[in-house]
Amino acid sequence: MLDSINIILSHTSHPGNIGAAARAMKTMGLSKMILVKPKNFPSFEATVRASKADDVLSEARVFETMDDALKEFTVIVGCSARSRHLDVPVLTAREISEKIVTDYHSQSVAVMFGTENAGLTNEELSRCHYHVYIPANPDYSSLNLASAVQLISYELRVAVLGNSAKDIEGEKVERVTAEQMEGFYQHLEQTLVDTGYHNRDHPKMLMSRLRRIYNRVTPDNSEMQILRGILSSIQKTLNKQ
């Protein structure tokens, strides 16, 4: 899945940043780079900075306009320092990564980054379905382009592969599927109806708030068994009495 997410760099000025972004992507398992009108590409400097991620550069696609680059994508995310002037949802790097994994895993997704100095243009931002924001120090938020690509790629990797030590060892990644999460949410909702906490006729956003909470857990199989076991034990105790 990581391999299907495209990173778009728009009008990048410094070729070194293109190379460093390629390296950042590859360390996190991303490989699909798109360049919209780069100032200088291909270039020796980009290749040097890419280190052994030069395969990402050689497979990068280059377009003259953002319009051409975006044609194939159904979900477009723009990285923005802070843009509340447009009517587009703003999510953090972690939130958008979880959203992409949960809601858009079968879609074609692009995450775009603007120029080093000015970021994305308003025109580019208006093409996005979401804006993503890296929560940086408000007094010094000057992340360079490759660092921004690094952090977003990292969050995408963790959202896809999970974050437990077990996952890391590469032995048995047992993170539950979206379908299992759905089963859990149905079980949770029914239990909350049984206890009287939740009223399906007056839901008051409860389930969507609970989804936000539990999506952050990204449980593995044995953790899901505990969560489901607790729900079952509550239901059983209610029925017994």
Added chain:
Amino acid sequence: MLDSINIILSHTSHPGNIGAAARAMKTMGLSKMILVKPKNFPSFEATVRASKADDVLSEARVFETMDDALKEFTVIVGCSARSRHLDVPVLTAREISEKIVTDYHSQSVAVMFGTENAGLTNEELSRCHYHVYIPANPDYSSLNLASAVQLISYELRVAVLGNSAKDIEGEKVERVTAEQMEGFYQHLEQTLVDTGYHNRDHPKMLMSRLRRIYNRVTPDNSEMQILRGILSSIQKTLNKQ
């Protein structure tokens, strides 16, 4: 709290990396850098790469040996590519950040990074209470030093300040305190005893597994209200019947 966490760079070869690490730290609100026997410092190249984070460089402390650098610290974390040969717990960047915030917020914490080529030495790793691991692509895990510092600093920032859009706006960070989390765990445990799922005489690690699950949530106040409300409604329904 971020301001009290020290980043130690050991025997760094390239001054540019020291500057880039300073920039990475400052974008995430960290400011305390310690250099152990850097090859070349202070240097013009480091200052240039630090951009406007040169205050981090000018306040950096330089030591001749790691022993001297570590004297003041009670919790020492070493960044390691993969080290299972030593009997030290290995956590991901996210796990260690949550642990520092939850368990060690009042202690003096240092996170150390080794050389660009070889990382930390075994001797340095053996001085650590924890090893931290960035979950990178196993086929290409070549994160550069500043990128590693960037990712760890980012995870520390998110662990301290939370990750919701509300936090980001800097308006009202309402992330719950460690004490409130403790209250929640006690309430959760009592509820699970009431339903019969949990037996305090045969605990089977249940509560520590649940802590691992819910620590990942880092709820804000209103989310905590929902979680506590659910527990209370279960207890009430059990008592009523």
